[in-house]
Amino acid sequence: MAYSILSTKILSPQLHQWAKERQFDYIESSVIETVPCITPLLQLRMEETFEQPQDAAIFTSEQAIIALKSVFPPQDKLPWDTFCIHGVTKDKILLNYPKTNIVGTAGYGNELADKIIDSSYPHYHFFCGNRRREIIPSALTDGNKEWTEYIVYRTELIPKPLPVADFVMFYSPSGVESFFTYNTLPSKTICIAIGKTTAQTLEQYTQNTIIQSEETNPLSMLKAIEQYIQKNLTTI
Secondary structure, eight states, X not given: OOOEEEESSOOOHHHHXXXXXXXXXXXXOOSEEEEEOOXXXXXXXXXXXXXXXXXXXXXXXXXXXXXXXXXXXXXXXXXXXXXXETTHHHXXXXXXXXXXXXXXXXXXXHHHHHHHHTSOOSOEEEEEETTOOSHHHHHHHHTTOOEEEEEEEEEEEOOXXXXXXXXXXXXXXXXXXXXXXXXXXXXXXXXXXXXXXXHHHHHHHOOSOEEEOSSSSHHHHHHHHHHHHHHHSOOO
């Protein structure tokens, strides 16, 4: 039996092939759009931080790295010690700045915040989007850290009706919000969440089964679907 997968994000051709080799009926459609929003004034502020290597940078999204590239093109390394979410965010840093000194990683914002609070840099530069959560900012403020926020991209919802599928892959709370604007799920549909925060958001919108991938990347999500089928449904 061929099972259908709906991805709420456009994935790489390699992952398309992965799904095809396992005979999945694969559909994809982005439900959010991220847009860099670095103004000339913000760019000037960011450029000033490049001369402060004693400070630390914080990244919780790969989109912040993509936006940063317009001001600080890919090169040997970022100018600061860096804290980041592991998975796609860390991968994006090392792809563009391979020798960056990453001093702390974690799977989720609260875990990363603990590592940041235990460190002692003179200033922290938090690169984020307009819909970022309060976990990191609150931790920095409560920990009496000197910090600056740089909103380098914005997230826009693209709500649209989408086809029904056996499995639906969700990558962010914003994506969940956008999807459920126009869509409901049949009771048998399984939701795949890229991480704990996305899974918690799904619980607010649906009572369907929710699976959280072991790692915060799309391949791990696809493998979670395969494992679920092998354990609970007819073998592919």
